[in-house]
Amino acid sequence: MDSKGLSLKAGSLPLLLLLVSNLLLCKSVASLPVCPSGAANCQVSLRDLFDRAVILSHYIHNLSSEMFNEFDKRYAQGKGFFTKTINSCHTSSLPTPDDKEQAQQTKHEDLLNLVLTVLRSWNDPLYHLVAEMRGLQEAPDTILSRAIEIEEQNKQLLEGMEKIVGQVQPGVKENEVYSVWSGLPSLQMADEDTRLFAFYNLLHCLRRDSNKIDNYLKLLKCRLIYNNNC
Numbered sequence: 713m714d715s716k717g718l719s720l721k722a723g724s725l726p727l728l729l730l731l732v733s734n735l736l737l738c739k740s741v742a743s744l745p746v747c748p749s750g751a752a753n754c755q756v757s758l759r760d761l762f763d764r765a766v767i768l769s770h771y772i773h774n775l776s777s778e779m780f781n782e783f784d785k786r787y788a789q790g791k792g793f794f795t796k797t798i799n800s801c802h803t804s805s806l807p808t809p810d811d812k813e814q815a816q817q818t819k820h821e822d823l824l825n826l827v828l829t830v831l832r833s834w835n836d837p838l839y840h841l842v843a844e845m846r847g848l849q850e851a852p853d854t855i856l857s858r859a860i861e862i863e864e865q866n867k868q869l870l871e872g873m874e875k876i877v878g879q880v881q882p883g884v885k886e887n888e889v890y891s892v893w894s895g896l897p898s899l900q901m902a903d904e905d906t907r908l909f910a911f912y913n914l915l916h917c918l919r920r921d922s923n924k925i926d927n928y929l930k931l932l933k934c935r936l937i938y939n940n941n942c
C-alpha cells in the first residue's frame with residue numbers, strides 16, 4: 713500500500729477521524745471497569761472527553777487553514793483582500809484572550825464558556841457557507857468538501873464541549889449565548905469581487921477562531937487534567 717495513504721487528504725480524513733474516535737471509545741470503555749454495561753449515567757472520563765475534543769479542534773483548525781489557503785490561491789490572487797480583513801469577524805466582540813499569557817490568566821470556567829460561545833456562533837455561518845459555496849462558479853471540490861466536513865465536526869466538538877462543561881460545572885445552568893452572524897447578504901452579492909471578499913473574510917475569521925479554540929482547549933486540558941504539568 714502507498715504510504716501516502718496516511719497523509720491528510722480531505723477525502724481520507726473522515727475515515728481517519730472515525731478510526732481515531734473509535735479507538736478513543738474503546739479505550740474509554742476499557743478504562744471504565746466500574747461501569748456495568750447498559751448502566752444509566754455511565755460517564756466517559758473527563759480525560760477521554762478532552763483527548764477527543766483536542767483531536768477534533770486540531771483537525772478543524774487544520775481543515776480551516778487548508779480551506780483558507782486553497783481559496784486564497786484560487787480566488788484572491790492580486791486582489792489585496794488580506795489588507796481589508798482586520799478586525800471584521802462576527803465574533804470580534806467576544807472577549808477572547810489574544811495570546812497564551814492572557815489565556816493563562818483567564819479562569820477555566822470563563823474559558824470553557826467562551827469556547828462554547830465561539831463554537832455556537834459558527835453554527836449558522838457554517839451552514840450558509842456550505843450552501844453558498846455550492847453555488848460558487850467552479851468551486852474546487854477540495855474547498856467544498858472541507859467546508860462540509862468543518863460544519864459537521866464543529867457540531868461534534870460543540871456536543872463534546874457540552875459534556876465537558878457538564879462534568880466540570882455540574883448543575884450550572886448555562887445560557888446559550890452566541891454572536892449573531894449577519895453576513896449572508898454579503899455572500900450573495902451580485903458583484904463578484906465583493907462576494908469573493910465576503911467568502912475570503914469569513915474563511916479568514918474561521919481560521920482565526922479555530923486556532924483560538926484549539927489553543928484554549930490545549931491549555932484547558934493541561935490545566936484541568938494534568939494540573940499544569942505539561
Ligand SMILES: *[C@@H]1O[C@H](CO)[C@@H](O)[C@H](O)[C@H]1NC(C)=O
Nearest residue numbers: 719720773774775777778781
Ligand atoms: C494539515 O495536516 C497535514 C497532516 O498532518 C499536514 O501535512 C498539513 O501541512 C496541515 N495543514 C496545515 C495548513 O497546517
